[in-house]
Amino acid sequence: MSSRLIAISNRIPIGANASGGLVVALREALAQSKGIWIGAHPDPGAGEERLEPVEGGAETRMAFRLTEEEMSDYYLGFANSVLWPLCHRRVDLVDMQAAYERSYRAVNARVARLVAQMARPDDVIWVHDYHFFPLAQELRALGLTNRIGFFLHVPFPSLGDLSVLPKPDDFADWLADFDLLGFQTQGDVARCLEMYRADPRAEFMMDGTVKMGSRITSVAAFPIGIETEDFRAQAQEGGPNPFGREAPEWFIIGVDRLDYSKGIPGRFRAFGRYLETRPEGTRPCLVQIAPPTRDTVKAYQDITNELESIAGHLNGAFAELDWTPFRYIHRKVERAKLARLYRMAEACAVTSLADGMNLVAKEFVAAQDADDPGVLILSRFAGAAEDMSAALLVNPHDIEDMARAIGRAFEMPLAERQERNAALMEVVERTDVAQWADAFLSRLRKCPPTLFAPEPGDAGMKSAG
Numbered sequence: 100m101s102s103r104l105i106a107i108s109n110r111i112p113i114g115a116n117a118s119g120g121l122v123v124a125l126r127e128a129l130a131q132s133k134g135i136w137i138g139a140h141p142d143p144g145a146g147e148e149r150l151e152p153v154e155g156g157a158e159t160r161m162a163f164r165l166t167e168e169e170m171s172d173y174y175l176g177f178a179n180s181v182l183w184p185l186c187h188r189r190v191d192l193v194d195m196q197a198a199y200e201r202s203y204r205a206v207n208a209r210v211a212r213l214v215a216q217m218a219r220p221d222d223v224i225w226v227h228d229y230h231f232f233p234l235a236q237e238l239r240a241l242g243l244t245n246r247i248g249f250f251l252h253v254p255f256p257s258l259g260d261l262s263v264l265p266k267p268d269d270f271a272d273w274l275a276d277f278d279l280l281g282f283q284t285q286g287d288v289a290r291c292l293e294m295y296r297a298d299p300r301a302e303f304m305m306d307g308t309v310k311m312g313s314r315i316t317s318v319a320a321f322p323i324g325i326e327t328e329d330f331r332a333q334a335q336e337g338g339p340n341p342f343g344r345e346a347p348e349w350f351i352i353g354v355d356r357l358d359y360s361k362g363i364p365g366r367f368r369a370f371g372r373y374l375e376t377r378p379e380g381t382r383p384c385l386v387q388i389a390p391p392t393r394d395t396v397k398a399y400q401d402i403t404n405e406l407e408s409i410a411g412h413l414n415g416a417f418a419e420l421d422w423t424p425f426r427y428i429h430r431k432v433e434r435a436k437l438a439r440l441y442r443m444a445e446a447c448a449v450t451s452l453a454d455g456m457n458l459v460a461k462e463f464v465a466a467q468d469a470d471d472p473g474v475l476i477l478s479r480f481a482g483a484a485e486d487m488s489a490a491l492l493v494n495p496h497d498i499e500d501m502a503r504a505i506g507r508a509f510e511m512p513l514a515e516r517q518e519r520n521a522a523l524m525e526v527v528e529r530t531d532v533a534q535w536a537d538a539f540l541s542r543l544r545k546c547p548p549t550l551f552a553p554e555p556g557d558a559g560m561k562s563a564g
């Protein structure tokens with residue numbers, strides 16, 4: 100029998116109806132190996148030294164509880180006010196506090212103890228995202244020699260930006276204790292290798308792996324995708340017109356968690372610029388869905404206020420009594436409705452300033468009618484742009500460039516739309532989320548085994564306390 104998979108992510112799905120690409124991909128991989136999914140319970144607890152079973156999934160789900168203080172210092176603090184802006188090239192927004200770092204290290208150490216209690220020697224461990232950069236180091240310190248892989252959903256930080264961390268060298272050590280580092284794009288792989296090239300302790304092996312002390316780590320890109328077939332079916336299902344009697348003549352859609360990395364204010368300004376130059380008599384709309392996220396963090400309150408003010412200002416400038424060009428919805432929209440909206444839209448704008456992949460770009464393409472598809476406008480700074488070059492690629496820092504792209508989308512002949520959509524669909528199918536999970540796990544299972552846990556003082560394993 101093949102070994103079990105233990106997956107660790109910050110959140111785990113609660114309830115039988117939890118959906119989303121990661122949920123489905125991990126669920127399948129876990130079901131195949133009778134595996135376990137470990138993550139933080141959404142409700143706080145007392146920081147207990149135990150995992151509790153979570154009902155609802157066919158696979159085994161086990162949760163740990165964060166204290167209120169850890170929610171604030173580890174999750175909103177170090178993870179989302181230090182590491183998130185660091186990875187998204189916004190070091191100006193980094194809010195460095197000693198308590199945040201302490202909490203991050205303590206939560207990682209506790210999660211490692213909990214994982215170690217469950218893990219059998221031949222289990223394969225797959226750690227997700229920036230909440231758990233030091234987890235392998237903590238697990239090795241507890242003596243685990245299992246194969247441990249890491250997938251980073253967000254961009255890998257640039258070398259210069261890493262200096263904002265209290266001990267920048269620790270970052271390379273944390274990652275060196277994983278057997279496999281998976282990133283969204285070749286650009287992320289290059290930035291990770293640049294970090295090791297700048298580190299005199301790192302050696303590059305003939306097969307492209309990186310050696311730090313006794314540890315050997317593979318680094319590769321595994322572009323994530325969506326459940327393509329499922330999403331396409333949902334978009335085709337039909338149902339009532341989500342706009343009721345207020346359907347716009349021509350509309351461009353934006354769908355993002357309301358995050359400063361997504362470049363939404365620039366998108367609004369570009370649409371405003373386009374409205375100034377649009378063909379006479381046309382009444383296009385921008386429909387923006389942007390549910391709130393991390394809204395107790397100041398940077399998120401600021402972006403919410405900025406967006407409301409831009410939307411209000413631009414509607415004031417352009418709206419007519421019977422036409423509202425900006426339709427901004429600051430709430431979560433049900434998934435089936437979202438799929439239908441994508442299919443109805445003439446274009447979709449993804450204008451991220453930095454983005455690991457961006458699944459909205461893939462969802463929009465999957466939802467299109469191949470005979471009469473909409474146009475994808477895609478930021479060069481989204482990971483998706485590496486493969487989805489048949490989109491209209493734009494510079495999200497250049498309002499005129501984005502306004503021109505909206506104009507091109509508006510006027511694009513059917514044959515060109517079909518040709519671009521077919522090329523994009525080929526990418527979306529090839530990078531389906533099930534294939535992503537398979538590719539990562541089969542590569543991880545092939546990594547050479549760790550024969551012994553490193554001794555304290557080994558260059559690949561600094562103090563894990």
Ligand code: GDG
Binds near residue numbers: 323388431433456462
């Ligand atoms: C991180 C990385 C990477 C959004 N609004 C609603 C809604 N959504 C769904 C979208 C999409 C998902 O949320 C957003 O995914 P993204 O990939 O665009 O962005 P992040 O949340 O930042 O995800 C990113 C991803 O991880 C995976 O590795 O691609 O780069 O930042 O699925 O559809 N869904 C519903 N209602 C909404 O109002 N139902």
